[in-house]
Amino acid sequence: MVRDEARLASIDAVRGVVMVVMALDHVRDFFHIGAMSAQPEDLATTTPLLFFTRWITHVCAPAFVFLAGVAAERRLRRDGSTARLSRYLWTRGLWLVVIEITVMRFAFNFRFHTQDLLMLLVLSALGLSMVILAALVYLPAPFVGALGLAVLVLHNLLDPIQARDLGLLAPAWIVLHEPGVFTMAGLPVLAGYPVLPWAGLMAVGFAAGGIFDLPPAKRRRVLAWTGTALVVAFVAMRLMNQYGDPSPWASQSSAVMTVLSFLRTTKYPPSLIFVLMTLGPVLLALAWFERQTPDRSDPLVVIGRVPLFYYVGHFLLAHITASLVVWWQYGDFALAFLSGPFPSMGGSRAAFPTDFGHPLWVTYVAWAGVVAVMYPLCRWYGRQTRQGDRGWRRYL
Numbered sequence: 001m002v003r004d005e006a007r008l009a010s011i012d013a014v015r016g017v018v019m020v021v022m023a024l025d026h027v028r029d030f031f032h033i034g035a036m037s038a039q040p041e042d043l044a045t046t047t048p049l050l051f052f053t054r055w056i057t058h059v060c061a062p063a064f065v066f067l068a069g070v071a072a073e074r075r076l077r078r079d080g081s082t083a084r085l086s087r088y089l090w091t092r093g094l095w096l097v098v099i100e101i102t103v104m105r106f107a108f109n110f111r112f113h114t115q116d117l118l119m120l121l122v123l124s125a126l127g128l129s130m131v132i133l134a135a136l137v138y139l140p141a142p143f144v145g146a147l148g149l150a151v152l153v154l155h156n157l158l159d160p161i162q163a164r165d166l167g168l169l170a171p172a173w174i175v176l177h178e179p180g181v182f183t184m185a186g187l188p189v190l191a192g193y194p195v196l197p198w199a200g201l202m203a204v205g206f207a208a209g210g211i212f213d214l215p216p217a218k219r220r221r222v223l224a225w226t227g228t229a230l231v232v233a234f235v236a237m238r239l240m241n242q243y244g245d246p247s248p249w250a251s252q253s254s255a256v257m258t259v260l261s262f263l264r265t266t267k268y269p270p271s272l273i274f275v276l277m278t279l280g281p282v283l284l285a286l287a288w289f290e291r292q293t294p295d296r297s298d299p300l301v302v303i304g305r306v307p308l309f310y311y312v313g314h315f316l317l318a319h320i321t322a323s324l325v326v327w328w329q330y331g332d333f334a335l336a337f338l339s340g341p342f343p344s345m346g347g348s349r350a351a352f353p354t355d356f357g358h359p360l361w362v363t364y365v366a367w368a369g370v371v372a373v374m375y376p377l378c379r380w381y382g383r384q385t386r387q388g389d390r391g392w393r394r395y396l
Contacts, residue, residue: 008074008212009293009294009296009301010286010289010294011070011071011212011286012300012301012304012305013289013292013294013298013301014063014282014289015063015303016298016299016302017285018063018282018304019060019304019311019314020300020303020371021059021060022057022060022311022314023314023367023370023371023374024053024056024057024364025053025054026315026318027318027363027370028040028054028360028363029318030319030322030366031318031325031357031358031362032357032358032360032363033355033358034050034360035343036342036344036349036352037343037349040053041054043257043264048256048260050360051260051264055263055264058277058278059278060122061193061198061267061270062274062275062279062282063278063282064126065125066201066202066205067282068126068130068205069133069148069201069205069206069207069208070205070206071209072089072130072205073208074212075088077209077213082137082138085134085137086135086137086138089130089131089134090130090131092127093126093127093129093130093131093133094127096123096126096127096308097120097123097124099308099312101118104123104312104315105118105119107315107319108315108341108345108346109347110323110338111339111340113340115188116188116340116346117181117189118184118187118189119190120175120189120191120192121193122193123311124195125193126202128195128198128199129202132195132199132203136206137206141206141207141210145204145207146207147200147203148199148200148201148202148203148204148205148206149200151196151197151199151200151203152197152200152201152204152272153272155177155196155197155269156243156271158177159246161173161178163178171184171189176194177194177196177269178194179193192268193269194269197269197275198270201275211223220287220291223283223284223286223287223290227280228284229280230276230280230283231276233280234276234277234280237276238262238273244271245271245273246266247264247271249261249262249264299375302379302382305378305385309378309381310374313377314370314371314374317373317374318366321366321369321370322366323338325358326338337351337353
């Protein structure tokens with residue numbers, strides 16, 4: 001008998017894993033001294049532990065976007081109305097963008113200032129991809145999947161096109177494919193997650209939703225074999241060092257650093273090889289949790305059922321915690337620089353003390369604390385939302 005649940009626990013559990021891992025990178029942004037002046041994947045300055053602290057979190061955005069596509073297909077399967085699904089997708093998508101430019105802007109900076117970057121990040125990528133999917137759902141699912149796959153496979157052919165050569169169309173190209181900064185209504189806007197490849201990945205997720213109608217044993221096999229195939233394809237294409245990523249790997253001073261170079265693929269925008277590297281493990285994790293059959297009380301399921309609440313909440317908590325630590329460390333002097341965004345959030349490095357930030361182990365301790373606090377909050381919020389999927393609750 002095919003299981004036909006409103007929510008599949010394996011999806012929620014994988015989403016929960018992703019949410020927990022994601023918090024590590026965001027806590028690092030607020031705590032780690034290296035985050036204030038350097039990139040963790042810069043081979044000239046990084047260490048293996050710092051590199052993998054960042055690298056393991058790369059799985060998060062592809063998982064969110066792919067599973068959002070799967071969730072859209074499951075909603076259509078339950079409700080049966082394409083028009084209602086389309087309306088839900090474009091309204092929720094725009095709502096996510098609004099949250100990004102209001103609530104998340106405050107969570108990043110603790111202020112609203114015209115000089116601060118207006119950052120369009122993962123929520124905007126999700127939201128705009130949902131708006132695009134709202135139009136695509138009227139097409140047959142296999143066609144939607146084929147279109148999304150074509151975008152993922154071919155979009156790196158567009159890499160030579162540069163926004164600086166497009167004149168008035170430059171902002172549109174930055175939002176679509178080339179990450180960068182442009183000015184809108186006098187505000188500096190950072191489009192960090194160009195939407196074109198993310199929309200393609202969501203379309204693939206929508207087409208893949210039918211996998212979850214298969215009998216459990218067959219579903220596990222399909223997920224496991226597909227995930228394995230993607231990982232093998234990643235290794236093969238990366239070894240060839242030709243098409244699929246604008247940043248080729250190269251031999252380094254040691255075998256370890258060469259491995260890091262091999263794994264340092266392009267996320268902004270997500271290259272084909274980056275998607276293979278990250279989506280394969282997501283499918284393998286889905287197959288594993290299908291076998292484990294976690295129940296509703298599992299902490300990962302609890303967190304995975306309320307992803308937007310967790311996302312907003314953990315950012316606020318990480319920023320508040322980091323600010324309190326800074327105040328404890330620097331006293332009233334902290335008020336001179338805590339009124340603006342951290343350097344890792346676009347603030348001026350010169351405005352902060354030279355020793356600002358903490359060792360990596362402090363990041364891990366703070367990460368554990370943030371997740372520990374967010375779990376009971378997610379459990380409470382999940383109980384509130386189980387009162388029904390009606391009205392405004394659908395958007396939270």
